[in-house]
């Protein structure tokens with residue numbers, strides 16, 4: 353970890369190129385213009401960063417989700433951190449609404465990396481003094497850092513959006529065992545029961561079969577998850593729920609809309625009535641489908657940044673789930 357001067361002056365919010373709309377929304381809510389930062393590419397693709405104003409002694413926040421193109425966005429974040437460090441920022445917080453590589457948080461076979469840990473090390477070495485993240489794939493990733501991590505959850509904002517929906521006969525569905533805590537958090541907020549999809553292989557050569565643990569017959573499922581990548585988890589869950597007699601009016605409620613490969617095609621399944629996601633990752637027009645509702649996490653992040661800057665407690669905003 354690089355040691356900053358620990359002098360905390362005025363706040364500055366900068367944006368990388370991954371998600372300037374979110375950064376602007378955050379800065380507007382705080383009541384600041386975005387800091388002047390130029391990111392360009394050399395002809396060979398190398399990233400060049402220049403900061404337009406002095407950050408000496410400032411309390412700096414850099415907004416950059418490490419969403420696809422993951423490696424480009426991650427490299428850019430590291431280079432911005434280095435530029436800020438060398439410009440003598442007082443404290444640097446990497447605001448990473450979506451933390452890429454989070455699923456590689458353990459070895460599942462011999463000779464594999466633990467990339468989520470390596471990413472954490474690189475952020476500290478790059479110059480981050482703190483990290484602010486939303487719904488990490490597993491909360492244990494916080495322990496990969498030797499610097500403070502403020503781990504926010506979008507369950508509150510997504511849960512609020514669901515309040516307007518018809519929740520009679522609804523049931524919260526954890527699409528795998530890893531999402532049971534998050535499902536419980538939604539269920540507690542909305543006063544609904546939890547059902548779990550359990551994946552089981554019937555033999556070493558067999559594909560995993562999804563079993564529904566809990567009663568869903570005639571009920572409206574709300575499948576929750578931290579991310580939709582290819583939509584295969586959602587697809588498998590929808591099939592299992594319909595097989596068990598669930599109503600074909602399924603909600604999919606997910607924090608990070610990575611949406612690659614067949615994701616949009618899978619979400620177009622008519623049994624899915626609504627898809628509710630956040631904007632931790634940009635959701636451009638090419639990713640929008642009619643039944644998609646995008647809820648902004650900007651107020652949550654702006655609130656956290658304001659509290660961090662003023663040394664107030666952030667724990668009300670922390671993830672109890674994941």
Ligand code: R5P
Pocket residue numbers: 455527528530531577578579580581582583584585586
């Ligand atoms: C898995 O553990 C995660 O929580 C998500 O369920 C998974 O990453 C979603 O990916 P996909 O949409 O490709 O199934």
